[in-house]
Amino acid sequence: MRVADTMKKKLTEALAPVRLDIIDESHHHAGHGGAHPDGESHFRIEIVSNAFAGKNRVARQRLVYDILAEELRARVHALSLATLTPEEEQ
Template sequence: MAGPLATEIHNLLTNSFAPERLEVINDSAKHSGHMGDDGSGESHFTVVIESAAFAGKNRLQRQRMVNHALGDIPGERVHALAIRAFAPDDATKDA
């Protein structure tokens, strides 16, 4: 079951990009006791998102779009956020 922050990330990205695919993966357990672990269990995430909104955009532009949609979450409420953003017609996508 997703925690409140993971749910918020999912909802914000769904509302902003109407993705065909969206995974919000909580990586926090891998970083328990490390820098940035605030004890909440929601400090490190990976987002995998596929949306037509990313068509024609390079990797940096896509990451900026995702960060913008998430507002104060990256860097303030989450210590680390890995973003893998794809357009539907991208030749190679993560499985």
Template sequence: MPDAFTGPVAAEIEQRLRVALAPTRLAVTNDSDRHRGHAGHDGSGESHFTVEIESPAFTGKSRLERQRAVNAALGDLLRERIHALAIRAKAPSE
């Protein structure tokens, strides 16, 4: 079961995605507790996430282009604070 805890990294993910992609729907789930003891689990409780995002910005974009847009919005968080990120991105018409 996903961790309901929302800490500073999850809040920063949500804020950056709202600014960059103006989603019509956004859910950020902290999956870190499911990875306790695995590589990349840093003990912070905020290392693994799932993002479900729906945005008009994804209309006509491929899956790869959508993931790149999410990654670009998160920038340094992916390099410094997030070990794993699952992305489910779609356009409103899907």
């Protein structure tokens, strides 16, 4: 299974997002440190979920990092996050 698919499955199960976009930006980092020859090493995730309500930006990001801990240890070198509640997205 592709890394992006695994991350999507985990985030969907854990956070029931209203919107989830996982963008592979690895091609922008080819030849840089941490870049994997097959790609799927640098991602931008935009996620909108009620699970973020009442949490500050750092707590939201920690929640996502905890969910994706295995991917961050094994393959993902860089992760950019936008974490919003449905109300914040409007």
